[in-house]
Amino acid sequence: MSLKSKWIVTGLVSALAITLCLPTTDASPLSELEKKQQDTEQKKSELNSGIQKKSNEINENQTKLTGIMMEITELDNKITEVEFKIADVQEKIDQTQNEIDVLKKSIAELEKKIAERDKLLQERARAIQLSGGSVDYIDVLLGANSFIDFIDRISAVNTLLEADREIMLQQTGDKTLLSKQQTIVETKMTQQGELQKELQALNHSLADQKNKQNGLAKEVTAEQKRLAAAKLKLEDQFEEEIEISAELEQQIADEQARLAELARKAEEERKRKLAAEQKRQRKAEEARIAAERKAAKDSGNKISGASSPVAILPVTPVVxxxxxxxxxxxxxxxxxxxxxxxxxxxxxxxxxxxxxxxxxxxxxxxxxxxxxxxxxxxxxxxxxxxxxxxxxxxxxxxxxxxxxxxxxxxxxxxxxxxxxxxxxxxxxxxxxxxxxxxxxxxxxxxxxxxxxxx
Missing domain, CATH: 2.70.70.10 (Glucose Permease (Domain IIA))
Known part of the structure; x- marks a missing residue:
């Protein structure tokens, strides 16, 4: 191949490469899609910032809510403590009431015994009064008819004396016990009143703490719902933007398909031009060889390099x-x-x-x-x-x-x-x-x- 032919081929290849690399105005719609995509990304970024801001607010508010929850926990502990105290006081009240009931029953029995003894003693006093005002136990003894009768009379007198003494001791003991139990009952009744007042105060305290706890719980719930709703609203908007972004991505994909078709056509055109150029080169080379042969024939000289192969640009890509x-x-x-x-x-x-x-x-x-x-x-x-x-x-x-x-x-x-x-x-x-x-x-x-x- 002559230097001139090589120069022509090189020039054509360069021209084809430059033609392939020139910008195309057919791709301009993608610039609008790109702008929409960037606008959407900006909206998504702004919404994401809003979501992050709400998340930060929730996190900051969580500190407050944690404090409230700790206060609620403390109230729970106090309520539990008060409930234990109420149960303990109630148990003491019940126990005291049982003790009072037992004492009252015992007092009633003592009062009954004392009343019965009083009646017996009154009858003994009346019998003594009817017998002359006194009982002369010596006369009773001296009135015995025999020694055996005397012994019997001594035993009877001792029995009477012992019975009178026992009755008097029991009466004295029961009256002392009655007085003591009555005092204990009065003390326990006083304690019972104090326990009832303590129980009433504890119940009021329990009600107040539960009301405060319910108020704090409502405050926590309301605040969390408010922040969660605000965040959810932003997330919904963000999801909408994602859907729009997905749509734009599809449009970009469609535009890519269009550009791919342009690239395919450009490649076909490149191959067509290369094939045409190869064909033109072959013809030019054949014409050159024919001309050289004719000139050689006319001059009678042998053609140097006439049988050299024709140089053709490759059509297939590099291996x-x-x-x-x-x-x-x-x-x-x-x-x-x-x-x-x-x-x-x-x-x-x-x-x-x-x-x-x-x-x-x-x-x-x-x-x-x-x-x-x-x-x-x-x-x-x-x-x-x-x-x-x-x-x-x-x-x-x-x-x-x-x-x-x-x-x-x-x-x-x-x-x-x-x-x-x-x-x-x-x-x-x-x-x-x-x-x-x-x-x-x-x-x-x-x-x-x-x-x-x-």
Whole structure:
């Protein structure tokens, strides 16, 4: 091939590459979607701040509520203590009442015995009075007819004397016991009155403490309900925003499909132009060889290099993966399950760490289907590619800066941003994802990037 032919081929290839990388105005609707997405993310952020504020209020109020609950617990303890005291006092009252009842029964029996003895003694006194005013036991003894009768009379006199003495002693003892028991009853009745007053005071105290406890419990319940309702309202609004966000994610996915179709058509057009260029090169080369042969024939000289093969641009991609590594650095986390310190998670990407602002480049030629902030990704760029008829999406997350805009066409190796630690990140790195098909919010079609990059 002549130098001129090589120059033409190189120029055409460069022109085709530049044409492929030029921005397209067909992707402009995604800019509006991106703006809506960012507005939604802003609303979600504001609502999340509101929810967090309410949560903080609940946490702060919890200190107050904890104090109230401690007071309620103290009241519970006091109520329990008072209830024990009431039970103890009531037991004392019941015991005292039983003792009073026993004493009263004993007093009644003593009074009955004393009354009966009084009657007996009155009858003895009356008998003595009827016999002359006194009983002369000597006359009784001297009136015995025989010694045996005398002995019998002595025994009878002793029996009478002993009976009178016993009656008098019992009467005196019963009267003393009666007086003592009456005094005890009076004392116990006084104690009973004091216990009844104490019981009444304890019951009033118990009622007051229970009323206070009920009031505090109502205050706690009302405050918690108020804060929970306010938080729930914000959470409902937040859920609505999530639904809107999901809808926008679907719109973004639809727009990605449109961009993928553009990429597919661009790839077909590239192949068509390459094939046309190859055909034109063949014809040009054939014409050149024919002209050289004719000239040689006319001059009678042998054609040097006439049988050289025709150089043709390759139509098929380079053998191996079509993706390159998005950044220089050390691999820190792979695809699949991993421990993140606060629990296990499924990691759907490939992490490469390096210094802040380390260039991050497009892994393959494609279109920018999203550029901006998105949840845990932080600052992120999503590219849509069409390679050999297959749609792919690549994700570049946690960036410190973004160098491309939505809808822009980018070439493989072109810088899309700088490495950072935005979003849910624990250090400076790029989180790189590969999706077979267009990107979706659930990332259901994510694959292990290490199997695709070279």
């Amino acid at each position: 191996g993966s079509p993706f390159i590594s998005p950044a220089d650095g050390r691999h820190t986390s792979g695809f699949g399950g991993r421990d993140i310190g606060d629990g296990a998670e499924t990691h759907l990407g490939y992490d490469i760490a390096n210094e802040t602002d380390t260039p991050i480049v497009a892994a393959a030629t494609g279109y920018v289907s999203y550029s901006g902030v998105m949840g845990g990704y932080g600052k992120v760029v999503i590219l849509t590619h069409s390679i050999e008829g297959q749609t792919y999406a690549t994700v570049y997350g946690h960036m410190s800066s973004i160098n491309v805009s939505t809808g822009q066409a980018v070439s493989q190796g072109e810088k899309v941003g700088g490495m950072g630690s935005t979003g849910r990140s624990t250090g400076t790195h790029v989180h790189f994802e590969v999706h077979v098909g267009t990107w979706n919010g659930s990332r259901s079609n994510a694959v292990d990037p290490s199997l695709y990059i070279r």
